[in-house]
Amino acid sequence: MNAEEITEKYKVAVIGSGNWGSVAAKLIASNTLNYDIFHDEVRMWVFDETLPSGEKLSDAINQTNVNVKYLPGIELGKNVIADPDLDHAVRDANMLVFVTPHQFVEGVCKRLVGKLRGDVQVISLIKGMEFKVDGPCMISSVISKQLGACCCVLMGANIADEIAEEKFSEATIGYRENKEVAERWARLFATPYFSVTAIQDLEGVELCGTLKNVVAIAAGFVDGLEMGSNTKAAIIRIGLNEMRAFSKRLSPSVREDTFFESCGMADLIATCFGGRNRKVAEAFAIHGGQRPFDDLETEMLQGQKLQGVSTAREVYQVLESNRWFDSFPLFRTVHEICIGNKPPSAIVHYNDFRKAEDKI
Ligand SMILES: NC(=O)c1ccc[n+]([C@@H]2O[C@H](COP(=O)([O-])OP(=O)(O)OC[C@H]3O[C@@H](n4cnc5c(N)ncnc54)[C@H](O)[C@@H]3O)[C@@H](O)[C@H]2O)c1
Known part of the structure; x- marks a missing residue:
């Protein structure tokens, strides 16, 4: 494969590394290895913290390939790289997976303004909403307004620990217009034990999940x-x-x-x-x-x-x-x-x- 083809590949970054964030990274990492359209490496931004051992969580993840705090006992895949530097984690990425608790989204988005590729696509796995002066605002809207990017959502009966153990479950992707983009997201997440369907009802899917x-x-x-x-x-x-x-x-x-x-x-x-x-x-x-x-x-x-x-x-x-x-x-x-x-x-x-x- 020549260098030009490699630059055409989709590069994925996961913003968040809690319980569901880590499982999402594991699902994605198995598919980036399987499909040529994606770069193998998956960067996972870690809101870093010091563990009782004195070690940084991000270092522990990179050494053990396990998120010892939020998803102990589960290997994420060697191609998942924990990165405590947000700017670095999203560099060159054109597929961003947002999966922080909802109260942190706005702050993270503010830090990303002006730092993303023009062709970036975003998906939110976040359940929650914000109440603003002019009324309620769903998280996908907070993200797309701040980043100026199209945002799909993925929601479903997805208790993270069960999916981490590769027990069968299903999920729904909600999109507004672009079916092709939604199907690419489905391809990034779906595995034999994680069945993903895309439907054209962004608001309905997100409101259900919230x-x-x-x-x-x-x-x-x-x-x-x-x-x-x-x-x-x-x-x-x-x-x-x-x-x-x-x-x-x-x-x-x-x-x-x-x-x-x-x-x-x-x-x-x-x-x-x-x-x-x-x-x-x-x-x-x-x-x-x-x-x-x-x-x-x-x-x-x-x-x-x-x-x-x-x-x-x-x-x-x-x-x-x-x-x-x-x-x-x-x-x-x-x-x-x-x-x-x-x-x-x-x-x-x-x-x-x-x-x-x-x-x-
Ligand atoms: N866990 C599940 O089973 C599950 C399933 C589906 C959806 N979700 C949704 O996924 C989203 C993320 O949940 P989770 O389970 O991955 O997280 P979590 O609740 O397991 O972990 C909390 C995360 O927040 C991070 N954090 C703490 N302070 C922060 C700050 N100031 N800024 C940014 N990050 C900070 C922590 O480092 C940690 O990664 C939520 O919206 C949740 O509703 C969770």
């Missing part, structure tokens, strides 16, 4: 109160209904069938049974709402971040600014419980939910 974390908090309360399977199923049903209604009000183009893709019902079910949001919310309810989420997050997640509590706050702001409280009692109640205004048992005020559905 809102399900609020329902997972509700499911955790139900588990902590030992209310059983019927109650949990009811919460999931009510939650899905509110997810759908909320998504359509924010973005009328959202497609009905998106809720039946991996990013919809499947992710909702997985998150309400596994996943960190459910787990920490369960502990919150067991403690009768007396221990704040921040404390539980620090104690239970060892540096990993909760998304559901902050998303519930952002969703609440949207409800408040639009006077939509009556139509979304589950979303509203989750936030009120999280901030201590209601007890965890308030999650099952069934009559309110039925009355709201009449209004949706």
